[in-house]
Each structure stands twice: as structure tokens, then as C-alpha cells.
Amino acid sequence: MVSLFIAGTDTDVGKTVVTALLTAYFHKKGEKVIPYKPVQSGALEVEEKLVAPDIQIYKQALPELNQKAINTYLLKKASSPHLAAREENIQISPYLIVEYIRLLEKKYDVVLVEGAGGLIVPLRDDGYSIIHLIKDANIPVLLVARAGLGTINHTILSIMAMREAGIKIAGIIMNQLEKGDQIIEQDNRKMIEKITNIPVVGVVPYIENVEKLFQDDDLLNEILSSLQLKEIRI
Secondary structure (H helix, E strand, O other): OOOEEEEEEOOOOOHHHHHHHHHHHHHHHOOOOOEEEEEEEEEEOOOOEEOOOOHHHHHHHHHOHHHHHEEEEEEOOOOOOHHHHHOOOOOHHHHHHHHHHHHHHHHHOOEEEEEEEOOOOOOOOOOEEHHHHHHHHHEEEEEEOOOOHHHHHHHHHHHHHHHHHOEEEEEEEEEEEOOOOOHHHHHHHHHHHHHHOOOOEEEOOOOOOHHHHHOHHHHHHHHHHHHHHHHHHO
């Protein structure tokens, strides 16, 4: 059984796409894999029903997923979860989330838990944040970071925070959110590995259309084969 917490250095760094790619990777290997999004803010209304946008992306990799089975809190406001929960008079319970992770671990070979935003994004008004949830869940983190300019600072600060909290870091995946300078991106990877001694286990190339990616087996397999997931420190 493998559990990973997919955390990000910031909002919109590509955690959801990475989670979907990992879901496809383990599924193709014949593993019984489940992605889990404990807290989703910014719900979309589709046919008078609220849907979790991140889970819609997971479904590109695993169409049979049931939203209710892999999402505990679905919040309307596209904001930090603590604010979205406050507006709906909801109190997010870390205990319920951790217990559900333990339940999934009994049923699946691989459990992929995706966070919300960056590490210090609050889930509750008392300041309980994603980093506290990771600590309570006690599973290693795969950190998703931007590939381009500015990522050295954000990535290393995130790793410093996790190390101070005693959280195990399984590896880093860098995400090309836009077509950037390859010299900068390659040097970013080199410096991050050198300073942190944490392996970059893959670089996700710029993807113009996520839905088309999961419909193109050749492109999907090319990306998955480029990920060095055997280097993940479980």
C-alpha cells in the first residue's frame, strides 16, 4: 500500500493534473488506485448540481470515479477553504479526513490525497492549515512546483516548512505551466535538488488541453514514461 499527499508550493501550480497523471500511471500498472480531494472550494454548478472541478479532471484518468466517494467537503466560494467554509457555516473536521484516508488505505493499493492551494492555506478559522493536515495524516508528500522563474524560493521555503514540521518528503514534480526558458528551468531543477537533497522525480511538460491529453494514449504514455517515479522516497 502506498499513500502520497500531493501538495503544492502555491495555488494553481498543477496539483490536480499531477494527481490525475499519477492516477493514470498506477492504473496502467494494474494497481488499485484512488485519488482523494478532501476539501474542494470553488464548486461548479452543472445541471443544478454542484461538482468538484478537480475531480472532473481525475475522471479523465479514471472515468468510473464517484465524486461523493472521493470528496468530503465541497464548498461554493472560490477562496481559501476556511473562508468558503465559514460562509456556508461548515466546520471542516481534520479527524474525519484522516479517518477517511485510513479507510481508503484498507481498500486500495495506492491512495493519492490532493491538498488545497499551498501548505499554509487555512482550512479553519483557528489557523489549522494544509501542513497540519499532512502532519496528522502522517503520509509522505510529493511536492508540485512551478518549473519557471521564482520556483527556487517557493519550493525551498515549502521544503523548509515541512522539514521543520517533521513531514517526510517523497520527491518533487515540476510543472511547466507555460512555455518558458529551458535554461532557467533546467537550472532551477539542478539548484533545488542541490540545496534540498530532494529528488525531482519528473517534469510535466506544458499541456495546452488536459482533456485531450487523456484521450491521446501516445502523448499520455510519453509523459508518464518520463516521470522517474521509482525515485519517490516512500
